[in-house]
Amino acid sequence: MKKILKYSLISLIVLCTILLCGGYYMLGHALKPDDLARARNIETSYEYMFNEYPELKPWVDSLQTVGALRNLYIDNDRGEKLHALYIEGAQPTRKTAVIVHGYTDNSIRMLNIGYLYNRQLKYNVLLPDLHGHGMSEGAAIQMGWLDRLDVLQWTATADELFGRNNEIVTVGDSTYERSSGTEMVVHGISMGAATTMMVSGEVEHGIYQQPFIKCFVEDCGYTSVWDEFRGELKAQYGLPAFPLLHVASWLCKQEYEWDFREASALNQVKKCSLPMFFIHGDADTYVPTWMVYELYDAKPEPKELWIVPGAAHAESYKDYPQEYTERVKNFVEKYIH
Template sequence: MIAKKLQYSVQLIFSFLFYVAVVVVIIYLAVCIFLFLRQTRFLFFPSGLIETTPEFYNLRSEEVWLPVSAKSGKVEQIHGWWIGADQPNAKVLLYLHGNSVNIGANVTRAHWFHQLGFSVLLIDYRGFGRSEGRFPNESRVYQDAATAWNYLVYQQKIPPSNILIYGHSLGGAIAIDLAVKSPNAAGLVVESSFTSIRKVLAYRNNFWMFPVDLILRQHFDSITKVPNLKMPVLFIHGTDDVIVPAFMSQDLYAAAPEPKKLILVPGAAHNNVAQVAPSVYLEAIRSFVILVES
């Protein structure tokens, strides 16, 4: 009798553990599916509220609306600002911002480039700011950047050799993709960017318990693209960046062909490189323009 009771108790324990294991597996698979389907929500943080405009710096600007065709066939409008240089025939900088807020949070940087003599086109990807469209993803932001490039080249009739492509953070990955597809651009400036989303995840070790290679759909794999660049490239990064480590710009620099430059700013974080070392930053851009023109 005692043996039967003990056997029954053991069976109950094993049954309980089995059901617990099944529940854990189901929860694990559900989380994997959630990450697979909703990962863009962990990557992009757009805002529809534009808090700062070029008028804050007394910059004369024009609103730009660029049509782009969605996969559904619907035509959606990308919003941007054109800030013309004071001098005619100035270099043009196509500004591609990072993964959060909108172009309003990037007016300060645009102002710096304008002070250096550039005309600047800032655009918001679909889903950001006043731009139309669904929540952004990798393929759509690439398409949006290409739409802005085509606007400058084919509608504004600006020679590609007069256009520099600039990208900050995730915008750097977008800028690299565009530069590879537009090899006749004058040059490329990549600030505080990364090698790939996969390598960022590996560095942070946030998702070690999940099959990242199976789940990941948003790759932004810059490290495999930079060897195909056909133009001068400038990499800028702060050494105290805790969001994207500076060694990733060093890796991008090592993989890129000549001509190239790398500027590491001691003490600078992810968003304040120019504020920490304004003279270094401005001189780096000036020197790069001279390199582009040589």
């Protein structure tokens, strides 16, 4: 009997050790991936974007020539220094877009969407580097959950930055200036889209009420970190969620003070009554297309949905730049004037 108890205890200890090691490996693989280094490489990011979107280089060159593409730094509530790029509209305007990048990307890798808003729609643009990305401090990806608080701080910063300028308004043959705060859209792709949806649940509730935010655009965001990691665990390793995902989520709570289940875009959009435009490629397997239907169904009106034919993950703008621009323009113009 004693031998049975002894070996049972040893087996339990070995099993717990294996699960803890597996949980730590998964957590590190997910939140400190090897390719996070690309998010820190500014020069390579510019090269990549200019190769993928040739129209960006002359636009960025012109902005840099006149000093219109600028760096901005703030300290968040956790004492971390965060970075963003910002671009003022060619003419003073209160229309502002805060654009949120995806997993292992950075502000530079969202300049295509910055081009859409600034060059084509004449908006002010602010492009934050999320925690651990680009030129922002942080050692581990936060998958949008803690990032939502940083983005809320960035939106307030953008309102202060761009809302202090008078806007030139033309009515008939008359032109005049008016002083006003911003009217703002938050637009995110992939993890940035999940972050955007997580932001949306805070804007009308609690201490983060920000009336200058008028609408949201989310492009291929996930329902929750739990759902996304569960899918990746099965796709990459053929493993079920239990018990490894539970252990990794618990370890995340101990180390970063959030867990995979609470980081839920789905629960956040349920609380959002502001307009939201959902975009998702029907060939997306990284963030499966089924997720957007759950998100869309959970979100109260007003809302719009565009399922992009043939588009893989985060490829909708690249595949259909003109239609993407037109659809975004038509959506935001309903709520930002």
